[in-house]
Amino acid sequence: MSTMDHVRWLSKPSLKRPVIVTAFTGWNDAADAASNAVRNLIEGWKAQPLAEIDPEEYTDFATIRPHVRLKEGGARNIVWPTVGMWHMAGAGGDVILVLGPEPSMKWRSFSEQILGVADHFGASMMLTLGALLADVPHSRPVQIIGTANDNDLIERFDLQRSRYEGPTGIIGVLHDVCNTLALPSAALWAAVPAYASQVPSPKASLSLMRRSCEIIGTPAPVASIMNLIENYEEQINSLVSDDEDLAAYVERLETMTDNGMSLDDEVDDGQLQFDFAHDSGDDAADAATLMDEVEQFLRDQGEGK
Secondary structure, three states: OOOOOOEEEOOOOOOOOOEEEEEEEOOOEHHHHHHHHHHHHHHHOOOEEEEEEOHHHOOOOOOOOOEEEEOHHHOEEEEOOOEEEEEEEEOOEEEEEEEEEOOOOOHHHHHHHHHHHHHHHOOOEEEEEEEEEEOOOOOOOOOEEEEEOOHHHHHHHOOEEOOOOOOOOHHHHHHHHHHHOOOOEEEEEEEEEHHHOOOOOHHHHHHHHHHHHHHHOOOOOOHHHHHHHHHHHHHHHHHHHOOHHHHHHHHHHHHHHHOOOOOOOOOOHHHHOOOOOOOOHHHHHHHHHHHHHHHHHHHHHHHOO
């Protein structure tokens, strides 16, 4: 079987050793930070459609449902949850951007589709974007964790060697296939506040965009997303100010961050589903209750719109 049997080409440009930047919605995408980062790169760079991967082989449509859209004249159209690819030429060279839902099945075959495109264009590296939930305050700069297994990438871009062991998502499988095929790859993870997990974080998206573009060597198109950050911080500030316990919790996080505490350089996918396993006794119970209250508050806010 060809490694691109399920790739549908939308254009056939001539690209020279592009960097491939990927993000997937779902488990690897806390607060929508990674997917919105790539979405803003596509829009900001006016990237052109390149290809899409047929979702039929890789998607559980009962979990990730298609949507019905109405066309002019009232005709109905089904929009399938598809992983798309776009391309652009930047100051640092050609780039392919990959965005869509994390596949539900056949991850090795799915990865072969993307790596087939990488091989077709002689890609120079794969860069994946993700976001995880962590004990970090929204009021401080976003921490970005960068990992790789390639010595040259680690040295050139000041990354850490990944030492994580445990459950993984499609990002981990992609890096494994890259390693097998000797394609250099790196992962960037943004840490987003666990207490604001249901609020999309343009602040984290911006940090991922900037760090990605540093590696690519191309200016980041940040104008549109910068306008969203003030509203995001106002929304979270309002949430925090309305709850004394949450305000005290955020203040503790700010103090720890200001005193130099940073996340472990090892990305633990367990952080994608935030828990308080490191706490004990009353502190853990209080923290868990606080998180429940925050989530209910956010649900109420959404229903009131």
